[in-house]
Amino acid sequence: MISSIKLWLFDIDGTLVDTGGAGMKALKEATRVHFGAEGPELDLAGSTDLGLVAGMLAHFGQPEQVEGIESFFAVYLERLEWNLSNGGFEGRVLPGVTELLDRLAGNDEVTVGLLTGNIAAGAATKMRHYGLHHHFGFGAYGCDFADRNKLGPVALERAADFAGRNFSPEETLVIGDTPKDIACAHAMGARCLAVATGGFSEQELRDFGADEVLADLEGFLG
Numbered sequence: 571m572i573s574s575i576k577l578w579l580f581d582i583d584g585t586l587v588d589t590g591g592a593g594m595k596a597l598k599e600a601t602r603v604h605f606g607a608e609g610p611e612l613d614l615a616g617s618t619d620l621g622l623v624a625g626m627l628a629h630f631g632q633p634e635q636v637e638g639i640e641s642f643f644a645v646y647l648e649r650l651e652w653n654l655s656n657g658g659f660e661g662r663v664l665p666g667v668t669e670l671l672d673r674l675a676g677n678d679e680v681t682v683g684l685l686t687g688n689i690a691a692g693a694a695t696k697m698r699h700y701g702l703h704h705h706f707g708f709g710a711y712g713c714d715f716a717d718r719n720k721l722g723p724v725a726l727e728r729a730a731d732f733a734g735r736n737f738s739p740e741e742t743l744v745i746g747d748t749p750k751d752i753a754c755a756h757a758m759g760a761r762c763l764a765v766a767t768g769g770f771s772e773q774e775l776r777d778f779g780a781d782e783v784l785a786d787l788e789g790f791l792g
Contacts, residue, residue, distance in 0.1 A: 572743075572791065574740070574741055575680065575741060575742070575743045575761075576679065576680055576681065576737055576741040576742075577680070577681050577682075577683070577726075577729050577737040577741060577742040577743070578674060578680060578681070578682045578683070578742075578743050578745065579682075579683050579684065579685035579709075579710075579725050579729075579742060579743065579744045579745065579760075580682070580683070580684055580685065580686075580706075580745045580746075581616075581684075581685060581686050581687075581744075581745060581746035581747060581748075581751050582684065582686045582688055582693055582696055582697070583614065583686075583687075583688070583696075583747075583768070584615070584664075584746075584747035584748065584767055584768025584769065585664065585667075585745055585746050585747045585751075585765060585767065585768065586663065586664060586667050586697075586700075586702060587661060587662065587663050587664060587667070587696060587700050587702070588661055588662055588664060588767070589653075589654065589659060589661040589696065590659035590660040590661040590662070591659050592650065592653035592654050592657055592659040592661055593614070593650060593653075593692075593696070594612065594614060595649070595653050595657065595659070596646050596647075596649035596650035596653050597612060597614075597622065597646060598612075599645070599646075599649045600642055600643075600645040600646035600649055601626060601642075603645045604638075604641060604642045604645055605626065605630050605632075607630070609626045609629055609630070610625060610626065610629045614687075615748040615749075615750065615768065615769055615770070616687060616718060616746070616748035616749065616750025616751055616754075617687050617712075617718070617750065618687040618712030618713075618715065618716050618717070618718050618721075619643070619646075619687060619688055619689045619692060619712035619713065620639070620689070620712050620713055620714075620715065620716040621687070621712070621716035621717070621718070623639055623642055623643070624716050626642075627639075643689055643691070643692075643713075646692070647689075647691050647692060647695065650692060650695055650696075651695055654695065654696070654699045655699070661699075661700070662700075663700050663701075663702065664765075664767045664786060664787065665767070665786040665787060665788040666786055666787030666788035666789060666790055667702070667787055668702075669787075669788075670787050670790050670791060671702065671705045673791050674705075675705060681729055681732065681733045681737070682705055682706065683706060683707070683708045683709050683710075683725060683728065683729055683732070684697075684706050684708070684709030684710070684711070684725075685709065685710050685721055685722070685725045685744055685746075685751075685754065686709060686710075686711060686712060687711075687712040687718055687750075688711060688712050689711055689712050689713040690709070690711040690713055692712075693709060693711055707732050708728040708729060708731070708732040709725065709728065710722070710724035710725035710728060718750050718753070718754045719753060719754050719757040719758075721754060722739075722744075722754055722755070722757055722758025722759075722760065723758060725758075726739070726742070726758070739758050739759030739760045740759065740760075742758070742760040742761070743755075743760065743761050743762070743763055744758075744760050744761070744762045744763070745762075745763045745764075745765065745787075746762065746763075746764060746765075747764060747765050747766070747767055747768030747769075747770065747775075748764075748768055748769070748770060749770065749774075749775070749778040751764065752764055752775070752778050752779055752780050753778075755781075756779065761781040761782075762779075762780050762781050762782075763780070763781065763782045763783075763784065764776075764778075764780035764782070764783045764784075765783075765784050765785070765786055765787055766783065766784070766785050766786070767785075767786050767787075772784075772785060
């Protein structure tokens with residue numbers, strides 16, 4: 571399978587990094603600042619940031635307006651940056667990630683990008699903080715669509731613009747840690763490598779239909 575993969579698309583949280591709760595705290599802080607109250611329980615496992623905010627707006631009975639969404643994300647980004655740099659959260663790059671990305675960077679035949687529920691600015695903040703930003707020149711993000719399953723075609727289009735060639739779903743691999751990553755990959759016709767470094771076990775990821783499942787990315791590709 572791996573030899574035919576020319577486009578590698580990575581999820582962030584639970585796949586590349588664990589922020590130690592800095593991201594969740596930033597979302598909760600932004601909710602309190604923007605809405606003046608605690609919001610609903612947040613399920614971050616594969617959700618898009620835009621989808622989360624849409625749920626909050628519905629919870630508080632507010633209309634989905636661009637100004638309100640942008641205002642929320644402005645607070646979120648400020649708090650995310652502070653939490654990562656000063657909040658004392660024990661975040662980390664997950665096992666095998668740095669080695670795999672370095673290995674892929676040395677292969678001129680493959681292209682690497684992001685396919686994440688994070689908004690673009692949030693993804694950039696996390697990748698910079700953990701020293702992974704230089705690996706990713708493009709991505710599809712949680713500010714493109716609320717529905718994660720719509721992000722695959724966006725990723726393919728941006729990958730083509732970035733690399734100067736088209737990629738078929740058959741030569742694309744999505745790497746993630748949740749059932750929503752698996753569903754997103756299959757919605758675009760790609761395969762999914764699922765890693766049990768988030769909140770789901772290897773067996774659960776198999777049950778949700780991942781094409782391949784690993785405990786983590788340590789030693790992947792040898």
